[in-house]
Amino acid sequence: MNQAAEHVRPEGSRGSGPRLALALATRLFEDRVAVSSLSITLEPGRIHALVGENGAGKSTALKMLAGVLAPSSGGVLVDGEPLAPHAQAALDRKIGLVYQHFMLVDVFTALDNIMLGAEPVRRGRLDRATARARAGAIATEAGLEVRLDSSVSELSVGEKQRLEIVRVLFRGARAVLLDEPTAVLAPLEVAELYGTLRRLAAGGATIVVVTHRLDEVVRFADEVTVMRRGSKVHHESLSEDSRSGEEASVLLERLTRAVMGDEPMHTLTPRPLALVAAPLLELVGLSVDNAGSVDNAGGVDNAGGVDGASGAADGSDPSTRKQASTPKRRPAIVDVSLAVAAGEIVGVAGIEGNGQTELVRALAGLVPLAAGMVRVNGDVLFTPELAETTAVRVTRARARGLVTVHEDRHAEELVLDATVRDNLVLGELAQLADEGATQARRLSRFAIEPANPAFLARQLSGGNQQKLVVARALDRGATVLVLAQPTRGVDIGTARVIHQAITDAAASGAAVLIVSADLNELRTLAHRIVVLRQGSIVGELPPSATDEELGRAMLGSRKLPNSELANSATPKSDVRLGNSP
Amino acid sequence: MSAVAARLARSLTPPRVRVLFAIAGALLLLNLLSWAFGAAPLETLAEAYSGTWGTGYGIGQVLFKSTTLLFTGLAFVVALRVGLFNIGAEGQLGLASLGVAVLGSRLPANMPALVAIPLMLACAIAIGAGYAGLAGVLRARLGVHEIISGIMLNRVVDVVLPWLLVAVLGAVSLRTANIAPAASLMKLSAVVNSLAGSAASIAFPLAVVVVFATFAWLERSRVGREFAWVGKSPSVCTAQGIDVPKRRVQAMLLSGALAGLVATGTVLGYEGAFELGLGAGAGFSGIAVAMLGRTSPAALIFSALVFGTLAQAGLAINALVPREAMGVLEAVVILLVGAVAIAAEPETPLTEPVAPKVSAP
Numbered sequence: 057m058n059q060a061a062e063h064v065r066p067e068g069s070r071g072s073g074p075r076l077a078l079a080l081a082t083r084l085f086e087d088r089v090a091v092s093s094l095s096i097t098l099e100p101g102r103i104h105a106l107v108g109e110n111g112a113g114k115s116t117a118l119k120m121l122a123g124v125l126a127p128s129s130g131g132v133l134v135d136g137e138p139l140a141p142h143a144q145a146a147l148d149r150k151i152g153l154v155y156q157h158f159m160l161v162d163v164f165t166a167l168d169n170i171m172l173g174a175e176p177v178r179r180g181r182l183d184r185a186t187a188r189a190r191a192g193a194i195a196t197e198a199g200l201e202v203r204l205d206s207s208v209s210e211l212s213v214g215e216k217q218r219l220e221i222v223r224v225l226f227r228g229a230r231a232v233l234l235d236e237p238t239a240v241l242a243p244l245e246v247a248e249l250y251g252t253l254r255r256l257a258a259g260g261a262t263i264v265v266v267t268h269r270l271d272e273v274v275r276f277a278d279e280v281t282v283m284r285r286g287s288k289v290h291h292e293s294l295s296e297d298s299r300s301g302e303e304a305s306v307l308l309e310r311l312t313r314a315v316m317g318d319e320p321m322h323t324l325t326p327r328p329l330a331l332v333a334a335p336l337l338e339l340v341g342l343s344v345d346n347a348g349s350v351d352n353a354g355g356v357d358n359a360g361g362v363d364g365a366s367g368a369a370d371g372s373d374p375s376t377r378k379q380a381s382t383p384k385r386r387p388a389i390v391d392v393s394l395a396v397a398a399g400e401i402v403g404v405a406g407i408e409g410n411g412q413t414e415l416v417r418a419l420a421g422l423v424p425l426a427a428g429m430v431r432v433n434g435d436v437l438f439t440p441e442l443a444e445t446t447a448v449r450v451t452r453a454r455a456r457g458l459v460t461v462h463e464d465r466h467a468e469e470l471v472l473d474a475t476v477r478d479n480l481v482l483g484e485l486a487q488l489a490d491e492g493a494t495q496a497r498r499l500s501r502f503a504i505e506p507a508n509p510a511f512l513a514r515q516l517s518g519g520n521q522q523k524l525v526v527a528r529a530l531d532r533g534a535t536v537l538v539l540a541q542p543t544r545g546v547d548i549g550t551a552r553v554i555h556q557a558i559t560d561a562a563a564s565g566a567a568v569l570i571v572s573a574d575l576n577e578l579r580t581l582a583h584r585i586v587v588l589r590q591g592s593i594v595g596e597l598p599p600s601a602t603d604e605e606l607g608r609a610m611l612g613s614r615k616l617p618n619s620e621l622a623n624s625a626t627p628k629s630d631v632r633l634g635n636s637p
Numbered sequence: 638m639s640a641v642a643a644r645l646a647r648s649l650t651p652p653r654v655r656v657l658f659a660i661a662g663a664l665l666l667l668n669l670l671s672w673a674f675g676a677a678p679l680e681t682l683a684e685a686y687s688g689t690w691g692t693g694y695g696i697g698q699v700l701f702k703s704t705t706l707l708f709t710g711l712a713f714v715v716a717l718r719v720g721l722f723n724i725g726a727e728g729q730l731g732l733a734s735l736g737v738a739v740l741g742s743r744l745p746a747n748m749p750a751l752v753a754i755p756l757m758l759a760c761a762i763a764i765g766a767g768y769a770g771l772a773g774v775l776r777a778r779l780g781v782h783e784i785i786s787g788i789m790l791n792r793v794v795d796v797v798l799p800w801l802l803v804a805v806l807g808a809v810s811l812r813t814a815n816i817a818p819a820a821s822l823m824k825l826s827a828v829v830n831s832l833a834g835s836a837a838s839i840a841f842p843l844a845v846v847v848v849f850a851t852f853a854w855l856e857r858s859r860v861g862r863e864f865a866w867v868g869k870s871p872s873v874c875t876a877q878g879i880d881v882p883k884r885r886v887q888a889m890l891l892s893g894a895l896a897g898l899v900a901t902g903t904v905l906g907y908e909g910a911f912e913l914g915l916g917a918g919a920g921f922s923g924i925a926v927a928m929l930g931r932t933s934p935a936a937l938i939f940s941a942l943v944f945g946t947l948a949q950a951g952l953a954i955n956a957l958v959p960r961e962a963m964g965v966l967e968a969v970v971i972l973l974v975g976a977v978a979i980a981a982e983p984e985t986p987l988t989e990p991v992a993p994k995v996s997a998p
Contacts, residue, residue: 422876447880454878468876473869482866483877485859 073100073230073262074134074150076121081130083116085515088506090116092286093130098279100231100262103253105273107266108283108315109547110519111505114266115156115235117283121264122146122153122233152224156235156518156545157466158216160208166215167191167204170223187226194225197259199252213408214245221252231262236518238267239545242407242573242610243603250276268519268547270311271576274304282314290314316549334434335395336567337458337536341428344389344411344418344591387426388414390591396536396567401558403582403599404571407610411591412571413463416540419569420460421449422468432456432536454483457535461525461542463571469525470513477509480528494531501527501557502550518545523554530557537561540571555581575606659973660943666969667962676957688953689946695953697825697835703938703945704837704902705730705916707844709923710941711851712895714931716783718855719888720868725772725787726896727920728794733764733897735798738904738911739806741816753820757905758898765897766890768794773889777882783889791920799913812912822906838906845938847898851891852934864888896920922948925971943970 076098083091091113098104098121106114119125120132123139123146132139134149146153160169167184170191176183188204195202200218208216217237224232232253238246250272253263257278267273273280274294282290290311298307388411396402406412417423419430421438430438437456438449453460462468470479480495481488488494499507502523504516513521522545529537542558543551558581562568572578578585579599587595587609595609664682671681689695709726716723740760744753772790775781802808825837855861867874867884875881903916922944930940944967951963 420876445880445882446875447878447882450875450878451880460876462876467870467872469873471866471870471873474866478862478866483874483879485862 072260075099075136076151076231076262076264077133077136078117078120078127079131079133081117081120081127081132083113083120083125084128089286091120091127094283094286094288096281096288096291098262098264101257101260102278103250103257103263103265103276105265105267105277105280106283107268107270107273107280107311109549110523110545111517112283112315112547113286114283115517118233118235118264118266119153122151123149124153147227147229150228150230152227152229152232154217154220154224154232154234154237156237156239158220160216160219162209163207165205165207166202166211166219169208169219170204170226174227191222191226195222197255198222198225199255213240214242214248217241217245217249218252225256230260231264232256233264235266236268236545237265238269238272240408240573243575244407244607244611246272268545268551270308270315270548273311274308275299280311282311284315284317289317312548315547333397333399336398336433337394337396337538337569338431338434339392339394339419339428340431342389342392342415342418342425342430343387343427344414344423345426346388346414388591389418391428392588392591392593393428394569394586394593396569398535398565398567399562401562401568401570401582403578403585404569404588405575405578405585405606405610406571406588408573410588410610412540412588414591415588416460416462416538416571419453419458419538420462421451421453422446424449432458454532457533459529459532459534459537461529461537461539463540463544465521465525470521472514473512475509476504476511476513476516476524479513479524480509482528484532498524498527498531501531502553519547519550522546523550526554526557530561534561534566537566537568538571539568541573542570543572543574543577551577575603659970662973663966663970667966670962670965671954671958674958674962681954681957684954684957685950689949693829693831693833694835695949697832697837698949698952699942699945700825700832700841701836701838701902701907701945702948703941704841704844704906705899705919706922706926706941706944707841707848707938708895708899708902709919710926710930710937711844711848711923712892713923713927714937715851715855715864715895716888716892717927717931718861718864718868719885720871721773721776721783721885721889721892723769723772723787723889723892723896724784724924725769725790725920726892726923727917728787728791729765729768729893729896730899730916730920731794731798732768733761734900734904734916735801735813735911736764737761737900738813738816741820741904742814742910744817744820746817748817748819750819753817754822754905757816757820758901761897761900762894763897766894769889769893769896770886773886773893776889777885802913810912813910815910816904820905821909822901824906836907838902840902840906843901844898847895848937849934851895852937860884860887896923922967925967928971929974 078094078096080093080095081091082089082093090111094113094117096117106117108114116125120127123132123142123144126141132141134151139145139149139151161172164172167188171182171184171187176186176190178186191202191204194200195218198221200222202215202219202222203211208219211219217240221232221234234253237249241249253265254276257263265277277294279293280291281288294307298304390411392411392415394402404412404415414423418425418438424444425438425440427440429436433456435456437453437458466472471482474482476499477495480498481491484494485491495509499509504520504523504527506516513524516524522543526539526542529539537558539558543554546554555577558568558570568581570578570581579601582599585597585599585601585606586593587597587606589610589612594612597605597609667682667685668678672678687695689699709730712726712729713723737757737760741753741757744756768790772781772783772786775786776783799811802811802813806813808814822838822840824832824835825839825841826832826835828839855864863874863879863884864887867879867881867888871881874884899916899919900911904911908915926937926940926944929943930937947963947967947970951960951966954960954962
């Protein structure tokens, strides 16, 4: 590895990537078959998409290809030779995996993360200059803009993902395997990511993408393999002609059927018109400080909130003011007013990191308000004047029928090392009359697989974890639902069932606020869509708004065409993070 | 080679089996140690056996030592459920023991045992819980780490106990007055004659009942289940409406109460008074007991008996080998159990377990 310091030549320019294959690969977890006798061949120079429902075995297949999981029987072949079953062997064979959850050290800089484990060394010391030159060359060639000297905690989600890709390329990967890379990206970032992958493929690399979004497959992939219950059920090569127009919709339909098998297709019943009703959920001049720490489990909150309140009230520019004193504490939500009526579904769109997380956390009571007020059904729920503990706020929100689904299910929704049974009733032991019946009802609501309540939540796939979270939330008798990314990582079939359930909840009188990175989801469900940028509502659009219109509102006046964005010389993260120009 | 060892270890995963493994290793080391000290190896072993499980007196002494360890071990398990490390059991049991002895010595002579003993238990529980609650509140409300405050509070007790004994109670001998007879617990030898002369009292069966009851409560009650969730993910519990600071304080209160109950075995069941150093060290040994036996009540009792045996054996072999050899042995048991436990884990490259076999077609 030390010799790596000698050449600055970007890895991206080296010949063809490896041909990857699974030969009759089977993988068991305990007694459960995740992948069964799967044979696929992935040629270099192409973008391969691996699609299927939750638990179909996509991620398992990908991890076997990356050498992270060994097949229980059968083999992994790289250019026709068997791959030894450990991650280092895969690295040696130039295979790199980008995980669904980022594997980054938050307190390190981007450059240090790239170097970690593959550090160029000169005379026994880290050679950052060489690393920087190599990383820079790789990033430029692949069109991956990353601020190398920023700490990871300051990077946007899209930037972290680019950093992960640069990292595997830095280690010489010529096959890049990505596990649901677009689940957390805004539409523009998705197009950008595939632009990058296309460039890598054109340079000869082997690209494999696991995804739930079939529209992406139609638009960007060269080959698609559909998996169901651990087996391959469909494979086809896609041509340029089928990327748009009539052919695209035929293809999309075909793929959807292949993914769902003989399951019935759910169609969303037409949603009722917004009723003219008194607002159930009201946000009045709401401001929230960026609390920073997620694990603020204990104690009375400090006086930081009061400080922020005065800042917002006296009309000075809070972002510059805050940044001057403490650089990392930008106010997350600034003077947001919004009313959601009973029966109404309001969507919140915005580029990740523009205050969505903090808005949801504040409504759940996890962070104190800096200014303004939240009312439920006309009664005050939160104001900044009350010095209350987090527990008091959260409990009161619950008691008033405000139910939340947070976007980070590992930090806020599921005790991963507790059983599914326990997770189904987390925090509700005092209220439930019949625990067993409640658990059974919630377990079957979205058909959690495996339906074994004794499993640990950790043992469920990401999509099934999400089913559990949403089933629990929708069963809590909410009058106000605040849902962040309700169908993230969930397969198409289940997403439709969840959408129907949300629509039903609204139809029966709940006020619903949905934050989602998936604009199609917002368009499908919402009566109107508000756009959040830099913590403020900058526009309200009807669900008929196009990607273009929504994108313009999300980015503000600095809307650029995709190609320009991707190659822009200025760090486009400025746009993405929403700093003032 | 290591793969074979790992597979062997994996087939021996149940904690009980692991502990047996560790004990076998420890016995081997005892022989090596006594050989190093110039004693005949098997002779030391025989002496250790007859001083513990070989005679009625020895068994009684083991039960007496184990009583203390059961309470402190359980105290540690309870705090660990919410993710807290109650290293302050040492101070909690010291303060509670003194309090119980003082109260016991001042009871009216005609008070019946039926009133006196519950009063004694309540006193032990209150003092232990109160002192542990201090560390709990510091942690839950002010974020002071419970290990730091626990160690500090132990030191406070270290100096407060002799000061209270001498300056306040006027006990220059560092021993309180004897407790009222009605407040003392019955010796086990009154029921089982063969235990005659030993220090074991009905505090031992009491401890066993408390262990089973506490585990059952932890598994089944609302608060007990929330303890476990808080310990596994405080941030999730906060978001799901569980009052994390409150649960942490409650767990520390319970943990301290259990540590305080040590006084039943020492003050009420054996000494009949408090003297400086009574029960000392049990707070720390309890951590080891808990680490070996935290999974179930049976495992905890077994673990306490193992450490109780080691402690008693140390006294028995004192003539042949320095008593500290048993301290070495205790440490080795802990290390061996840890080592066997790690060897039993599947190899984990990156994040996922990898099946040992792979074959290419």
